[in-house]
Amino acid sequence: MSQQQQDTGRRAGIVGGVGALAVAGVGIVQEALLSGVQAWVVVVVLLLALVSVGADAWVRWWPGRTRVDPGLPAPRRAAVLIDRQAGGVAGYGFLAEGRLVVTTQSIVHRALGQDGDGDATGATVVIHWESALQKDYDAEVVAWRDSGAAGIAVLCLDQAESVPKGAARLAAGALSASKQVTVEVRNAVGKVTRVSGAAVQVHSGGHTRQTWSIQSETGAGSAAGLGAGEIDGAPVVREADKRIVGYVVDTSGDDILFAPLKNNPAYDEALAAARTGTLDEIAGRRSLVGWLPAVAGVVAVLFLGYVTLGNGSLFAPPVAPCEGERIDINITVGTEKDALIETLADRFAETYRYDEVRCVRPHVSGVSSGLAKTAAAEGWATPPEDELHPGSAAPQPDLWLPTSSVWAELLVQEGHDAMLAPAWKTEMITVTSSVLGILMTEEKRAENFADGPPTWQELALAAASDDGLTLAIDDPVNSTSGMANSVAVNEAFSDVPGPQKVNTLRAAVASVPDALAGREITQMMNRMHEQPELLRQMDAIVAQEQTAFLFNCRSPLGEPPLDCANPRTDPAERLVVVQPADRTYAFDHPAILMKNAYESDGDPKEKFAAVTAFAEFLAGPAGQEEFERWGFRPASDPAGVTDRLVDVVGATAPVSVSPWPVAEKIAGYQAQWQSVRLPVRVHLTIDNSGSMTDSTSRVNVPGFVDPCDGEATDDPNYLQLAQKAALDAVERLDDGRDAVSLDAFPRPDGWQAVPMTRLDGGVRGELREAICDVDGLGGSTPLYSAIEGAERTMIAEVREEGASSSTAIVVLSDGAQQPPADLRALLKKIRGETIVPVISVAIGPGAPIDDLYAIRDATGGAVRDLRSPDAVADLDTVLVDVFGGLTGE
CATH class of the missing domain: 1.10.8 (Helicase, Ruva Protein; domain 3)
Known part of the structure; x- marks a missing residue:
């Protein structure tokens, strides 16, 4: 034989x-x-x-049989090196399944010494693994699918060969913008290349994702010294869970370009053809x-x-291959579980088939429940298409997974329920549950509640008293935890006169330390995770119990991987959940069908079937297991406590779970919040020097639309980015309550600054016109005089209107003071008890970061450092976040 x-x-x-x-x-x-x-x-x-x-x-x-070093990172155990016939390495591929290796057509041509034309099916190339260099493997090209520069070739190891021990076959994952991805490979001479950064979509046609890039602050592609084609074919891995999301196709530019695996018909077809051809070949041999x-x-x-x-049910049927176009389903989910839902959606898509042959393509968008409710009330999309204003891009949902069904009830109460499915309430499925709680470290609990937990009224009074608790309360207009806290405290103060209640709530809100004030709860938790010393400044946080679970598992933003095998145990850092002595409120985490689920370009039933099947999948055993693993309570029993919650956050059953008040009453509590939070008065001043518009100020932002003239461009300048950011940021403020003034330095010829004025429709129009009239034609950068003038303006405002914790100066600048001046003289002039915080946004590499930090220290303000190109491209999101912080959102 x-x-x-x-x-x-x-x-x-x-x-x-x-x-x-x-x-x-x-x-x-x-x-x-x-x-x-x-x-x-x-x-x-x-x-x-x-x-x-x-x-x-x-x-x-x-x-x-050879062995791959099991201690290597997973991407390097999955990657294979493909040799040139003439010597050297032609490129990389990765082990997809069985003995099948995926690479690109250009690498196969390179390996064979060909000029790049023609189908190479049937040819044999030599491959090997990184730490098994002594063993060469013959691999035959068994599938060939064209897809432009990302054309795919599938190789199959010779039948006599066994895959080396320890070689990794990583599961395929879906892509979403801004997720951290990594390429890590080692070539035959020992050079290790590792580039990590945010995934950014480069080209898009509808829902078809064609090309993505890795944008790294440390540089990638040619910026990192990589030669053209040096890491072509290497697997791109999602950092959070080590799934392969794509393969490198180009390193000749500043960014590494890669093609996705999911939603890539060429990849699916090539693997399907390789499986069929390989099985036929084996059968013959x-x-x-x-x-x-x-x-x-x-x-x-x-x-x-x-x-x-008897009936053959012993054998699980194979998953049918996909036929025809995929069914796109859009899912909007609360931000406390969007990463988890994305993972579950990937699993669902692998096995679900409509009419036994059609696959689905889920698109998961994390949007806080309150913002999603507001967007649904306003028809969802505002220009540009599918962009939630401001700053969060998400398509209209077919399925909505808010934290609580109360948000849908509020839509109905307001008469804005047109986007909900007609029978949304009867078809709604609860996929998990959680409860509101008081989050604090074990040390703080022993210090403040040694005699037992407080009632809601006692908690608010303790936070409102001088030298009392520092208590973080989220915004009830956009946050479910904030809404539940507002309901709990208002119900607890039902016998207290309105003005006294409002003053108590205002004092409680003002107890939050400045370093953490105005932050959405998950962002606050993330900052305390990154800077543990801030945790000691906070006594308690009112939020969802699961928030503490994520924090203790070192994933405060809810992104995998969870480190719950080794949760926090230090009493000074471990958060525990205290259930109030009187009552709490539960969140039912529903899956709500939207009107879009009934509409489709093809069969109107296909999208509805896919959406409802996904909701049922979440409510089924696989979904429930994952929800409980991530710190949620059983879907049918919010009072029930899992062993996992007891171990990680010391969870207990609540004294009682109160029913939610009617939607009209909750809406009243939300409206009351506007009188609880202090009004915002912000002075915004924009650098108008020539460097804001010269050739060096261009930034790559694919699909950018100038907010002033409506023109599309992929390389806007700093001023265009600043104008869009300013317009979006002002949208965070409320008419009739908040006020804005606007200046530019130096001022354009004939341009008038906008004085401090309370916002309304007319003032917004005036601000828009003034922002768009900033022309970037100034020749110098009088930064110091701009800040000195802004301080004089705002100090006069404070004296006239009274002190406000949300009064601030926001400066956007890309360059140092010109002509040169004495920074010490400026700092001496602006010191004093009435000083107003200066929040500086440093744009581009020329921004005077040392000066801005000195101004921050003198005024008690902040600095947002956007000196790298990637960071400048994020200016809109950063400034929106700054203004959101001023309002307490």
């Missing part, structure tokens, strides 16, 4: 053994005996299993002798399964 036949026999024996063991493992032996099957049949199956296990063990320890152990095992398994089950 040849070596190939022997190898084939060994592998076939393993196949039979695995099949027999699977039968025994699911209890078929017991079922068979109870069903009257003769004992000799069971004995035969078990003997085959033992023989096959022996063969498997022999192959596993066979000294001729294997000898009868090699098949005998497998045939015996399979026959025995089939016979036993048929006798015991």
